Amino acid sequence: MSESLPSTGPRSQPDHVADDDTDPTGEYSLRLYVAGQTPKSLTAIANLKRICEEHLAGRYTIEVVDLLVTPQLAAGDQIVAVPTLVRRLPPPLKRVIGTLSDSERVIVGLDIRPKRSRAS
Amino acid sequence: MDKPSGNTAGTEARGDDSEVIRPRGAADSQLPKTATGISGLDEITLGGLPAGRPTLLCGAAGCGKTLFAMTFLVNGALDFNEPGVFMSFEEQAADLVANVASLGYDIPALVAGGKLAIDHVRIERSEIEESGEYDLEGLFVRLGHAIDVIGAKRVVLDTVEALFAGLTNTAILRAELRRLFAWLKDKGVTALVTGERGEGQLTRYGIEEYVSDCVILLDNRVQEQITTRRLRIVKYRGSAHGTNEYPFLIDDDGISVMPITSAGLGHAISQDAVPTGVPDLDAMLGIGGYYRGSSVLISGLAGTGKSTFGVSFVDAACRRGEHCLYFTFEESPDQVVRNMRSVGIDLAPHLEAGVLGFEAARPSLYGFEMHLARMNRDIEQFNPSILVVDPISAFRGPSTDIHATLVRLADICKTKGITALFTSLSEAGRLMDESERGVSSLMDTWISLRDMDANGERNRVLQLLKSRGMNHSNQMREYELSERGIRLIDAYIGSGGVLTGTARLAQEARERDEALKRQQVTEQRQRELARKRAMIERQIAEMRAGIEAEEIEIETLIEQEKARETVFGADRIAMAASRGMAGQDHARAGRGDRGATRGEAAV
Numbered sequence: 001m002s003e004s005l006p007s008t009g010p011r012s013q014p015d016h017v018a019d020d021d022t023d024p025t026g027e028y029s030l031r032l033y034v035a036g037q038t039p040k041s042l043t044a045i046a047n048l049k050r051i052c053e054e055h056l057a058g059r060y061t062i063e064v065v066d067l068l069v070t071p072q073l074a075a076g077d078q079i080v081a082v083p084t085l086v087r088r089l090p091p092p093l094k095r096v097i098g099t100l101s102d103s104e105r106v107i108v109g110l111d112i113r114p115k116r117s118r119a120s
Numbered sequence: 121m122d123k124p125s126g127n128t129a130g131t132e133a134r135g136d137d138s139e140v141i142r143p144r145g146a147a148d149s150q151l152p153k154t155a156t157g158i159s160g161l162d163e164i165t166l167g168g169l170p171a172g173r174p175t176l177l178c179g180a181a182g183c184g185k186t187l188f189a190m191t192f193l194v195n196g197a198l199d200f201n202e203p204g205v206f207m208s209f210e211e212q213a214a215d216l217v218a219n220v221a222s223l224g225y226d227i228p229a230l231v232a233g234g235k236l237a238i239d240h241v242r243i244e245r246s247e248i249e250e251s252g253e254y255d256l257e258g259l260f261v262r263l264g265h266a267i268d269v270i271g272a273k274r275v276v277l278d279t280v281e282a283l284f285a286g287l288t289n290t291a292i293l294r295a296e297l298r299r300l301f302a303w304l305k306d307k308g309v310t311a312l313v314t315g316e317r318g319e320g321q322l323t324r325y326g327i328e329e330y331v332s333d334c335v336i337l338l339d340n341r342v343q344e345q346i347t348t349r350r351l352r353i354v355k356y357r358g359s360a361h362g363t364n365e366y367p368f369l370i371d372d373d374g375i376s377v378m379p380i381t382s383a384g385l386g387h388a389i390s391q392d393a394v395p396t397g398v399p400d401l402d403a404m405l406g407i408g409g410y411y412r413g414s415s416v417l418i419s420g421l422a423g424t425g426k427s428t429f430g431v432s433f434v435d436a437a438c439r440r441g442e443h444c445l446y447f448t449f450e451e452s453p454d455q456v457v458r459n460m461r462s463v464g465i466d467l468a469p470h471l472e473a474g475v476l477g478f479e480a481a482r483p484s485l486y487g488f489e490m491h492l493a494r495m496n497r498d499i500e501q502f503n504p505s506i507l508v509v510d511p512i513s514a515f516r517g518p519s520t521d522i523h524a525t526l527v528r529l530a531d532i533c534k535t536k537g538i539t540a541l542f543t544s545l546s547e548a549g550r551l552m553d554e555s556e557r558g559v560s561s562l563m564d565t566w567i568s569l570r571d572m573d574a575n576g577e578r579n580r581v582l583q584l585l586k587s588r589g590m591n592h593s594n595q596m597r598e599y600e601l602s603e604r605g606i607r608l609i610d611a612y613i614g615s616g617g618v619l620t621g622t623a624r625l626a627q628e629a630r631e632r633d634e635a636l637k638r639q640q641v642t643e644q645r646q647r648e649l650a651r652k653r654a655m656i657e658r659q660i661a662e663m664r665a666g667i668e669a670e671e672i673e674i675e676t677l678i679e680q681e682k683a684r685e686t687v688f689g690a691d692r693i694a695m696a697a698s699r700g701m702a703g704q705d706h707a708r709a710g711r712g713d714r715g716a717t718r719g720e721a722a723v
Contacts, residue, residue: 035257067258071265078242079258099252109249
């Protein structure tokens with residue numbers, strides 16, 4: 001396991017970035033599992049924020065879970081690789097693993113429909 | 121590393137009797153080991169799996185890898201107080217629980233008791249999008265958490281290679297697996313990693329490269345439509361181990377491996393005799409039975425009563441309170457019990473008393489090595505002093521393999537001091553068929569049962585072909601199976617050959633007849649002799665009477681002659697006196713008269 005870095009990024013507790021005035025049907029509830037504050041974790045968090053701002057502005061929540069702190073959560077969401085991004089809402093459950101550096105694949109993986117984001 | 125290629129498994133010599141495995145004391149083995157609790161495997165590995173290190177368990181689909189792994193954990197939890205984590209990459213926890221319930225494992229109870237944790241890792245490639253770099257720290261965290269929660273000492277990863285199907289980046293996977301095994305070592309847990317057999321290598325993705333301490337290969341081969349499960353220790357770094365392929369068995373009682381190799385011929389022997397259950401046969405065997413701990417072969421054609429001899433032996437032993445184990449490959453136990461009532465043997469009370477154990481199986485159920493493994497386990501459990509295998513000819517397969525199997529079985533019995541009785545069906549018209557010739561040298565006593573066809577009937581004849589170490593009868597004996605059991609009869613052996621059954625009875629009648637006739641003739645001759653004697657005596661008496669009559673007549677004549685002569689003499693004297701010269705003439709005339717008289721008598 002890599003050594004922990006100074007905590008410059010988001011904390012392990014749920015980190016609500018987006019505002020919550022959107023309707024629940026369009027809401028994206030995302031959870032990012034990481035294991036410690038590794039460069040990979042930090043890259044993933046930064047990438048995720050960037051992508052969400054670009055495509056899902058105003059209708060997403062991101063929750064970052066550090067498995068080193070809450071290892072018991074790993075089994076529940078079937079986490080094997082880290083970082084893993086899980087789309088909890090809307091159903092169905094979707095997963096993207098990796099540092100999310102390939103935005104296209106993240107968009108495909110999260111099944112983001114850009115309609116509303118373009119309209120607004 | 122020496123990577124054993126997959127195809128060497130088949131050419132590995134089986135049934136090699138020269139190898140000797142002796143479990144050594146803990147002081148002997150420097151490497152700490154974790155006992156698996158799987159009977160036989162701990163003997164082969166001289167103590168178990170390397171403690172605190174990962175072991176690779178590989179084999180094709182259906183080899184029993186998962187059951188093996190689960191048994192390792194359950195035994196650890198129950199017998200060694202070592203909790204375990206089962207990380208399943210293929211089966212869901214519920215399925216796993218249901219599958220091993222057939223072995224009698226109560227997984228939910230163990231889970232509830234904190235002795236076992238099951239974690240199903242599900243990876244579905246279609247649900248996962250990969251974007252950028254990642255590692256498997258999530259898996260480490262999960263496993264580490266599970267280990268820490270229950271304080272696990274044992275870990276199973278079944279089958280970790282499923283990750284390759286779920287994730288595309290094999291470079292990352294390989295690096296992470298290598299790290300995983302190193303991490304497991306650091307954790308100090310004894311891990312069992314299963315892997316699917318691959319082409320030309322032990323596992324599909326070559327993970328044996330990373331797990332190099334101990335590799336166990338399971339195999340499920342089909343030969344002549346019969347599958348035999350086999351196990352082989354491919355490598356075991358830092359420890360000696362059995363190198364052969366060993367058959368193993370999975371059934372309701374779990375897994376047992378058969379580490380049978382001949383341990384030489386150093387077993388202790390007994391001078392005691394075990395009665396055969398047939399008193400007449402005891403008498404034929406010089407010491408009054410079979411030697412305890414010896415092997416007995418009863419061979420014969422169909423219907424010669426091989427089983428009956430076996431059951432008589434068992435019955436007698438059960439009556440003495442000895443434990444007997446009866447393996448039957450042709451009849452069900454109930455059938456044996458019923459059929460033996462017809463010869464006056466009731467086995468039911470022995471079964472109820474628990475001194476008799478029946479094990480029935482179809483010969484074709486599995487290969488003979490599997491049978492052997494099963495028998496070995498049954499022997500271990502029942503601990504009999506007498507064993508009957510009825511019949512060994514039921515085993516199918518090449519005769520060399522059968523021979524090797526029976527050598528092992530006979531060995532097991534001898535080392536445990538069990539008196540083993542084997543029956544073997546001979547082929548009609550052949551005194552000794554191939555399998556018999558093979559095993560006969562293993563046997564200490566060989567009784568051959570034969571049929572004699574003659575005069576429209578079939579009779580049974582028994583012969584002691586060999587009996588080591590005792591002065592046994594060389595006689596062929598006829599025997600009868602009746603409601604009073606087996607009875608031996610002196611066979612008729614004479615100028616007419618060996619006669620049995622009614623031929624024997626007829627011959628005996630004929631002999632009685634002849635004897636009677638001879639007696640009658642003798643008596644007649646005696647009577648004749650007496651009659652002759654009487655006749656002759658009568659003749660003698662007649663002749664004597666005749667002679668006596670003649671004598672009397674002659675004497676009378678002589679008297680008369682004398683009287684006449686006297687008268688004549690007196691006359692002569694008177695005449696001579698009258699003439700004056702009478703003396704000379706008188707003497708001459710008297711001599712002439714006497715001679716004439718003698719001549720007359722002779723005629």
